[in-house]
Amino acid sequence: MTSRQFLIRRALLKGLLNSKPYVVLGAHLQSSLALDVPRLTPTEFDAEIAACEQDRYILSVQQDRGLSYTIRVEGEAWLLNNAA
Amino acid sequence: MARKPRSDAKLRNLPPDQRTALTDWLVDEGISYEAAKKRLKSEFGVSTSYGAVADFWQKECFSLRFRKARGVAEEIVGVMRESENDFDEATLTAIGQRAFNLAVAKDADVGELVNLVKVIGESKKLQLQSDKLSLEKRRVRMLEKKAAKLDQLTNDLDTDDGLTPEERLQKIREGLLI
Numbered sequence: 001m002t003s004r005q006f007l008i009r010r011a012l013l014k015g016l017l018n019s020k021p022y023v024v025l026g027a028h029l030q031s032s033l034a035l036d037v038p039r040l041t042p043t044e045f046d047a048e049i050a051a052c053e054q055d056r057y058i059l060s061v062q063q064d065r066g067l068s069y070t071i072r073v074e075g076e077a078w079l080l081n082n083a084a
Numbered sequence: 085m086a087r088k089p090r091s092d093a094k095l096r097n098l099p100p101d102q103r104t105a106l107t108d109w110l111v112d113e114g115i116s117y118e119a120a121k122k123r124l125k126s127e128f129g130v131s132t133s134y135g136a137v138a139d140f141w142q143k144e145c146f147s148l149r150f151r152k153a154r155g156v157a158e159e160i161v162g163v164m165r166e167s168e169n170d171f172d173e174a175t176l177t178a179i180g181q182r183a184f185n186l187a188v189a190k191d192a193d194v195g196e197l198v199n200l201v202k203v204i205g206e207s208k209k210l211q212l213q214s215d216k217l218s219l220e221k222r223r224v225r226m227l228e229k230k231a232a233k234l235d236q237l238t239n240d241l242d243t244d245d246g247l248t249p250e251e252r253l254q255k256i257r258e259g260l261l262i
Contacts, residue, residue, distance in 0.1 A: 018150040022157060022184040032149065032188075065185070 004037075006082070008048045009057075011036040013079045016058060016071035023061050023068035094132055095140040102128050103144075110141055111148045112155060117141070153187035234259055 001009075011033050016024060026049070034040045049069070052058045057075030061068050098106065102124075109115050109123060117137040124130040124137075161180040164171055171179070237259035241252060 015150050018148055019154055019184070019188075022154060022181055024150065024188065025185060028185070028188050 004044075005048065005051075008033065008037050008040065008044060009052065010079070010082060012048055012052065013057060013071055013075045016069060017076060017079060020071060023063065023070045025063070025065055026067045026069065029069060093136070093139075094130065095136055096144070098128075098130065102130070106137075106140065107144060107148065110137075111152050114152070150188060153184050156187040157181070157184035 012029065015029060015032050015036075030040075030042070030045050033045060037044075049058070049060075052075065053060060055074070055078075056072055057078055058069050059072050061070065095103075095106065105127070106120060106124065109120050115123070117134050120137050121132055121134055124132055157180045160183045161176050164176055164179060237255065241247070241255060247255070
């Protein structure tokens, strides 16, 4: 994992942890991450979402307004181990 | 292109407890930059500028808008839970999620949501006032009933001359214990 991917993952999981127990719409998550991560591209965002889902750090839920996300216990543990 | 923050930026290098406090003021309490600046000076003796607080918000706190949105949603759910209407958990969860989505939306007007909470709160106050009024009416009805009985007793005592003083006293006592 590159340091940039690490930065994106930490910002993403932090945002979801702050939202718990509510799920966050992908678009809202992306716009918020863009403020934390300079020049975040949609591809980077999508790739990190996919990686986090694969590692079971986050869970996606289909809502009427699109895919939404929430953090899993494994994601919280990762954040604890990688606190700023 | 975003510039790397200066390593000597005062607010970014605050001790963790002071940094957390500043974040809480800005995110949870929603105080203005000017108020945060004054509070930093009065509580921690840290002199800073309006611009530095604004910069801190942009770089450190904006991502915490999720936390703020969650707070707004929880507040709304809390008010709904305590309202007279018996909302089930599924409804409360759905309302909370919708409120969260609204609050977190980039162009959302959090003030509108706060107004909604206030309206719900006002309706609760109205309900309490209505309950209080009902109790007051009941009290007045009981007092009227009691007064009518006392009037009746006075009439009886005035018209009934055959009563001994003890019997009259007994009747008065009974009347007062209605």
